[in-house]
Amino acid sequence: MPRQLLLDDLPDLARGAALLGAGGGGDPYIGLLLVTAELERGATITLLDPDEVADDALVVASAFMGAPTVVIEKIPGGDEPVMALRKLELHLGRTADAIIPMECGGLNSMIPLLVAARTGLPIVDGDGMGRAFPELQMETFGVYGVAGSPIAICNERGHVAIIETGHDNASMEWYARAVTVRMGGVAYIAEYPMTGTQVKQTAIHGTLSLALELGRVIRTAHEQHRNPFTALVECLAGTIYRFGHSLLEGKVTDVERQSADGFVRGTARIATFDGLRTVELTFQNEHLMARSGDRLLAVAPDLITVLDAETAFPITTEALRYGQRVRVFVIGTPEIMRTPEALEVFGPRAFGLDEEWTPVEQLVALT
Amino acid sequence: MPRQLLLDDLPDLARGAALLGAGGGGDPYIGLLLVTAELERGATITLLDPDEVADDALVVASAFMGAPTVVIEKIPGGDEPVMALRKLELHLGRTADAIIPMECGGLNSMIPLLVAARTGLPIVDGDGMGRAFPELQMETFGVYGVAGSPIAICNERGHVAIIETGHDNASMEWYARAVTVRMGGVAYIAEYPMTGTQVKQTAIHGTLSLALELGRVIRTAHEQHRNPFTALVECLAGTIYRFGHSLLEGKVTDVERQSADGFVRGTARIATFDGLRTVELTFQNEHLMARSGDRLLAVAPDLITVLDAETAFPITTEALRYGQRVRVFVIGTPEIMRTPEALEVFGPRAFGLDEEWTPVEQLVALT
Structure with a gap:
């Protein structure tokens, strides 16, 4: 059943997602602040199981891309990932019905939550990597047949690149990386536009709620003096x-x-x-x-x-x-x-x- | 008055445009072959003075971009620059009424002619550089207020990038160059979408017919044993x-x-x-x-x-x-x-x- 993510869930979720990020996916701290501010101003975030997404829904993956060393110096304003989504929608001529995280990761679990909070779109409880990976073709979406492009890439200056490489997701990564480097080493993306059916077939299910649980386990063990x-x-x-x-x-x-x-x-x-x-x-x-x-x-x-x-x-x-x-x-x-x-x-x-x-x-x- | 470019015009035009290209704009030979083949199969190319373009017409600049050393090894198939135009049209939600060369140059006067021949669109007798320049912001279109973007960039593999940087034409060049390098060092572009009014105000007028004349002067001097x-x-x-x-x-x-x-x-x-x-x-x-x-x-x-x-x-x-x-x-x-x-x-x-x-x-x- 769809459920709301609460303010208290966020630190646990960020911590657990950073664990599943396998060292990558960006430091959770900045993302946590951004999403917290959204919920504090009254925004809501609805979490959907993949099975709850309509088969013909349009679902878009959301993330930052670039070097995590850069994102801690060039912090997001918050508009960039929403702009990437909007630009992709314009390009597709269709609005999205839900957001899905590209990967697990401290910042990269928060960025799609930020988009969900700002747009009111639900977020799918799952992702395309089951961890974090460094490159955009490394997503189960692509492994199991979803085209990664068109992808929209935005930066804080309102610059936009849209790239189309059909099902050649490695080429998409190749061009998108070059643009990201020239955007200053970090950029925000909307990619792998797909149907609800494709989400069910290709996503790693349940990774957001798992991140929440893992983050809670770490915190409560600490509080309860358990190992x-x-x-x-x-x-x-x-x-x-x-x-x-x-x-x-x-x-x-x-x-x-x-x-x-x-x-x-x-x-x-x-x-x-x-x-x-x-x-x-x-x-x-x-x-x-x-x-x-x-x-x-x-x-x-x-x-x-x-x-x-x-x-x-x-x-x-x-x-x-x-x-x-x-x-x-x-x-x-x-x-x-x-x-x-x-x-x-x-x-x-x-x-x-x-x-x-x-x-x-x-x-x-x-x- | 609009007039047709003839098969016999092409070698003179290519030679004269290569002269105005100031060493750049690509070797004319490959482009000449491509356009010749189009006219031989019955296509026509209509040349319009800037003053003959309707004020509200949509005019798009066409070119290859990249290192001229690469284009002689990685020769165009001919579909790439047309695809760039079509992708830009789709992005704009409007079809173009005419093509204009980005610059003078051997190959870069032929590429827009190729697009004109393949699409049936007229080509404006003028360009945005009055010579060739290495970078996309170096166009009189931009100097006098036209936004270079959105730009569409295509290669022979059907890969497409669309870049939007508003009036920041130097950033457009910066991102487009990175994509071009990763597309293999040469790519085909459609850029500076503008109105007929803007063409009249910002283009260098008459450079195609001047190239034709200069190319003819070189050839006939040679034939007449004049210096x-x-x-x-x-x-x-x-x-x-x-x-x-x-x-x-x-x-x-x-x-x-x-x-x-x-x-x-x-x-x-x-x-x-x-x-x-x-x-x-x-x-x-x-x-x-x-x-x-x-x-x-x-x-x-x-x-x-x-x-x-x-x-x-x-x-x-x-x-x-x-x-x-x-x-x-x-x-x-x-x-x-x-x-x-x-x-x-x-x-x-x-x-x-x-x-x-x-x-x-x-x-x-x-x-």
Whole structure:
């Protein structure tokens, strides 16, 4: 049944979405402020299950794109993602019936909520990545047949680009990234216009309410002096993600990070406090691979996250700092993201990694 | 009075337009073949004086954009510029009544003719640069108040980008260039949608028929064993360009050329046969500056051209080769391109050159 998102839900939702963002999707803080302001001024946000969306409804995915390192310096005014939606509607000659998040992520769960609050459109409880990924073709919408374009891209100066590449979603990403870089490194998009039927078939269902639940688990564990990592493992076991596991607790000893070509790329090293074990993370906006020396610990599309060692609050890749005490926590990806066609689009090879994808629960069992 | 362009006009027009292209605007050969094929299959091309365009007509500028070095390797199929027009029309919700060339240039006078031939739309006898320039904001349309966007950009794969930046034509160029680079270094555009009134006020009038005349002068001088350079000087004296002058005859002794960021940039050195005098040319798609040691000989927006020493056929910047025997020939730019607002957009500073603009006829008088 459709239900309203409440003001009190937002911090939990942002926190849980940042967890599922696997280090990417942007820091939740700015987005949380923007959506909070909307609800405080009386706006409402209606959450719809994918099954509640009419088959012939027009649903549009909403997000920011660009390097998360830039979005914390060039913060959104709030009009940009709504303008992207309106420009896409004009181009399509049809108004949207609902919004869906492009991905899970701190900021990228808040941006579509902001659009929903400002326009009054309902938001679909789901997304197109089941986590965050760095590129626009890496969406289950596209994996299962939805054309990503036309896409509308806007910035804070009211500049607009609309790109059409038919079903060639990788080319859409290629052009959109170039425009985003020249818009200053971050832009706001409306993309993957699709029917309600397509949403039901291609979205990862229930990720907004799952984010809300995960965010709540982290907060309440903290308040109840329970171990939040144990609580997360228990919570995930009952979901489509099924599997959560703490790989290592330690200190960030090294971060190498570069913002270029519209992405933030780099590596981070985390060592146990006794210095005997280390994990090296590779990221492109999101964490893509965790290794310990020659040994693969986890690789995309499975989720690798870095959480505060005390609170289990997620730390995004652009916020990683030397000396942070953290846990590396991995999460299994849903089945719909593990099919051969899905792995072709966002498996290790899609990121230029040589590894074969092996389910993280198997890799963990080997250790 | 409207008149038809004939098959026999095309080679002269292409040659004359390449002359006015000031080294840029693309090699005429490919475009000439494409338009010839259209006329041979029975298409017609109607040329309209700007004054013959209805005040409320919708006129759209047509061109290729990108590095001329790329267009000779990645030749157009012919559908791309028509598709750009159609996509812009769809975006505007209105069909065009006429086409106008963006600039003078070998290929860039042929591309709008190709669109006219394929669509049956008339072509306006004029353009927005009075020569060729490397960037899209460098058009008299924009100098005198027309918004360059929305612009539609297409490539041979049917990919489309539409960009809106209001009256900020420099930002339009900035985004369009990024897309063009990712489309493979060359793309086809429809831009500066404007009214007939705006065409009358902002276009350089009569440049297609002037190109035709100049191309004919070059050809007939050659056939009549007259000096083609003298013939060009005489012909230009009676036009809005007023001034033509041979700076130097000699041999190309050095060409440095780089294709990057969607442009071809470089320098060329031409030395007299006795080696006593040299001219150094600086170009960005088009020739921008001619110097001899410390002395400025000509600078944009005045036209600097390199012509074959025997035939006076223009040589575009991407076709310059060591050992070619050439004349460096300069042409005064029309008054409408010499106003303070015009010089701000395409005077020396706009290209990062430190020179003050001085009319080429004054610079020549000083020598």
